[in-house]
Amino acid sequence: MSIISMSNLYKTYNTGKVKVEALKSIDIEIEQNQFVAIVGPSGSGKSTLMNIIGCLDTPTSGNYLLDGEKVGRFKPNRLAEIRNWKIGFVFQNFNLLPYATAYENIELPMIFNGLSYKKRKKRVMELLERVGLADRAAHKPTELSGGEMQRIAIARALANNPSILLADEPTGNLDSVAGGSIIEIFRELHRDGATIVIITHDRAIADNVPSTIKLKDGVIVDSLN
């Protein structure tokens, strides 16, 4: 069964008099343990697609099934739950809470999930170990390098064992060495069975990812499996 299944999906922004069709007739199938890159120039609808995949936004029409659930018509509270349980976000600019420590940032999704302090602690330590930053638990984001911040963000994305990991230009703010190590972590996670969707316009990354979906002007122009 597909984890992500989109058919004839449209997203239209209605800004007063002008209607902007950001996505047109999108059909996507992403299977369990697939590693997919979504590429395209800016303005091609990548971010809109990512927002809809990540349940931050809902499509104007068409079907979107996530893990077999028709999430396209869910109410905000239900969408929040879906994001909490099934989606792990990694952003270009990390989006860590500045006043919280690395530990607390990773803990955040588990608090929203209602996990006990004990369970949270165990999981946070596990994840810190996984991204190789166990010694940085008490550090604030400002005390970490870009690569370290992104690794903390990945650990946070993994907190509630999501169905998919959704990364938006994860190496965009990093130098090539740090970026390479982040991609390496994604590869390892993929090897261990994770489903990953990465949005990028970095050719070097896209070429090394098994599948790519190419977007242009809101339409899929090329789909490589």
Added chain:
Amino acid sequence: MSHAWYLLRLFISDFNKQRKKIGLTVMAIAWGTVSIILLLSFGEGLKRQLVAGTAGMGKGIVVVWGGQTKKAFKGLPPGRRIRLKPEDIELVKHRIPSLEDAGGEYQRWGVAISHGKKVISRHLTGVTPSYEELRHHYPQQGGRFINQTDLDLKRRVAFIGSAIAKELFGEEEAVGKIMMINNIPFTVIGVMIEKNQMGMYSGPDEEKVVIPLTTFGMMLGDTILDVFIYKPAKMEDSERVKREILRVLGGKYKFDPEDEAALWMWDTIETTKEMRAITLGVQIFLGVIGGLTLLVAGVGVANIMYVTVRRRTKEIGIKMAMGAKARYILVEFIIEALLIGVLGGFFGFLLAGVMVRGIGILIDSISQMVSEDVAEAIAFLGKPVISVDIAVITALILLTIGFWAGFFPSRKAAKINPAESLRYE
């Protein structure tokens, strides 16, 4: 990280970012709290002063004067005078068990009172021993009030008001001295305590000379009580006791218990109730004024929270992406607004407590410096008093304003679109 600790840290980090603004708002809340508490506690002080003042004449008593019937009754025509006699006191006490006590007095104006060469003309009353409790005729230290033995033996003893004592004896000790009433020697057995008396008939008690009822009767020949007083055991029984008094006395003097004119009754319980209603009204009025001050401060809190919501838009987006429900965002911001309110309220309570105490001390020292008339006027205003009620009411107003000041900005925060807010810089 525990929720509470996390929220507190959020608040602190927020506080640091808009320190000046939050500081000013906390001060505004504190000031609003101070004004509410001060206004209410002045109201409370005034109320206590009024209650104490009305109690100066006696607490929960009914003063009765004989009247003239207006209705025909059992073959008797209207227009008969009803005159109460000393034996009626024992009669009502015997017949009405729900009576705490009763008493009566004879009165005479312009009686010559003298001590040594000092001669004055004053109001003389002959009373029953029950006046000590009924009419708050409490003696100062070293003296006593008229007792049953004085009455039985028709002793020539006098209990005098504090103003009389000052006039006749000056700074000298009055108790034990001999004074002349209508040229008959009386021994002073006690001086009344100084009391703040607002309710009165036939002048203030401090200007009266009081002797045993029987002595008065023997000396001046009175047999009809000028005033009769009774007190119900329970205040809430006053209506029922009043009906019984009318029934018993009506039975004896043959008048219709429904005849309003047969006896004139002054029910101080009713007066006290009215007084309470008036002072409550004054307090509500003062409270509303204070509340408005606090409301303005509440607008300040709401303003800060709106700024905070806008500044933290991105953070709200991050939390929503991580799966925070609208409810969580809502509660977070409301708690923050409440924290500002509580912080301001805390300082306000502290400041108000200090000010109320300070004003009390100030009033005391001013009263000692100024003339007696001015001091009396100040005493009438009363001192501000913080009661538990005031504290609870103020805290409730604070929390309500804090909640609503937080609610509207928080609702705005909770409605933020996560996809848009993540793009927000």
